[in-house]
Amino acid sequence: MITCHDIYDRASAFxxxxxxxxxxEAYRHHLQACLPCENFYRSFEATIERARQALLVAPPPxxxxxxxxxxxxxxxx
Amino acid sequence: MPEVEPEITDxxxxxxxxxxxxxxFDELVRRHSPRLYRLAMGMMRDHAEAMDALQxxxxxxxxxxxxxxxxxxxxxxVYRVTSNACLMRLRKRRRRPEVPLEVRAPGFDDDGxxxxxVEDLAPRVDELYENRELGEVxxxxxxxxxxxxxxxxxxxxxxxxxxxxxxxxxxxxVPNVKTxxxxxxxxxxxxxxxxxxxxPHANVTG
Numbered sequence: 001m002i003t004c005h006d007i008y009d010r011a012s013a014f015x016x017x018x019x020x021x022x023x024x025e026a027y028r029h030h031l032q033a034c035l036p037c038e039n040f041y042r043s044f045e046a047t048i049e050r051a052r053q054a055l056l057v058a059p060p061p062x063x064x065x066x067x068x069x070x071x072x073x074x075x076x077x
Numbered sequence: 078m079p080e081v082e083p084e085i086t087d088x089x090x091x092x093x094x095x096x097x098x099x100x101x102f103d104e105l106v107r108r109h110s111p112r113l114y115r116l117a118m119g120m121m122r123d124h125a126e127a128m129d130a131l132q133x134x135x136x137x138x139x140x141x142x143x144x145x146x147x148x149x150x151x152x153x154x155v156y157r158v159t160s161n162a163c164l165m166r167l168r169k170r171r172r173r174p175e176v177p178l179e180v181r182a183p184g185f186d187d188d189g190x191x192x193x194x195v196e197d198l199a200p201r202v203d204e205l206y207e208n209r210e211l212g213e214v215x216x217x218x219x220x221x222x223x224x225x226x227x228x229x230x231x232x233x234x235x236x237x238x239x240x241x242x243x244x245x246x247x248x249x250x251v252p253n254v255k256t257x258x259x260x261x262x263x264x265x266x267x268x269x270x271x272x273x274x275x276x277p278h279a280n281v282t283g
Contacts, residue, residue: 003189008182012259016240039197046199047266048234054212055235059114060124064107070132071106071139075099 002026007037011044087151095142102139109152112236113159119231120163122216130166134159157246160228167224178226180263198266201273218268222261229254230261 002023007030013019014027031038060066087108093101113134117127138158145154184192205211219227225247232243233254240258244251 003185004191005185005189008185008263009259012255012262016255018255036191036195039195040191043196043198043202043270044262044266046202047269048262050202050206050211051215051265052235054206054215055119056115057118059111063114064110066128067106067110067131067135068103070128071102071135072099074132074136075139 002030004030004034004037007031007034008040011041014041015045015048088147091142091145091147091151094139095145102142105151105155106135109155112152113156116156116160116231116236117163119235120160120167120228122220126166130163131159133166134162137162153242153246160232160246164224164228167227171224176223178223178257178260178264180260181267196270198270198273202269205269205273214269214272215265217272218265221268222264225249226257226261226264229257230265233258234262 007027010019010023010027014024017024019027031041085104087105090101090105094105110131113131114127117130117134118124121127121130134155138155141158145151183195186192202211205214219230222230228247229243229249232238232246233240238246240251240254243249243254247254249257
């Protein structure tokens with residue numbers, strides 16, 4: 001029988017698809033039946049997904065050339 | 078200055094660079110810098126520091142190129158060298174030894190049930206994201222993570238690398254990567270919960 005504590009401890013394993021099919025099914029079943037765990041897991045997943053979207057930055061257009069210039073200076077020095 | 082032809086493979090460029098052809102190495106820098114920049118920005122927090130770490134990493138790669146034997150792809154190797162350069166800079170900045178991350182565990186009763194109500198933060202996290210505040214809040218949370226936990230989080234959840242790739246890049250075991258990743262995610266969720274508790278909805282109060 002899977003407990004709320006297990007839901008907390010295994011949230012990454014569930015998110016990363018790292019549970020056996022039976023464990024995965026038990027995890028999913030618990031989430032459907034338990035509101036606090038559903039709330040916890042939604043928050044956990046939102047943190048991961050939104051962090052990725054918020055932190056990904058586009059590289060500056062002249063990135064490669066700037067790095068090449070910096071490295072040339074240091075190689076010459 | 079002659080341009081290096083775009084069709085040439087990384088392997089061929091590496092072979093040229095190993096013979097001292099700096100332009101071949103420049104082309105490798107052009108090809109791989111966008112991905113390396115994302116890594117460095119995730120680890121270092123701001124552009125200037127990310128550029129310094131990238132410079133260190135790429136210079137190290139140039140100097141150690143003789144030792145690169147092509148067992149892995151050049152992209153993986155240079156990624157590893159750059160992530161080490163980021164970790165070195167973080168260590169210098171921090172000047173204190175890394176301790177395992179303690180996550181303030183929520184209370185569970187003897188039957189394993191939550192002792193207190195659990196709020197669904199997802200709508201408010203979405204709100205922070207829409208208001209473009211989330212990036213800064215997450216970065217503040219990441220500053221509190223030990224360097225290796227931060228690195229694992231960046232590689233797993235920003236770069237979407239496999240557990241094995243992360244273990245290889247950071248010289249950790251796969252179970253170690255999984256433990257660190259879980260703790261880092263829990264800590265960031267906690268940081269968001271604390272931030273949101275201290276910042277009630279602006280549209281409610283005013």
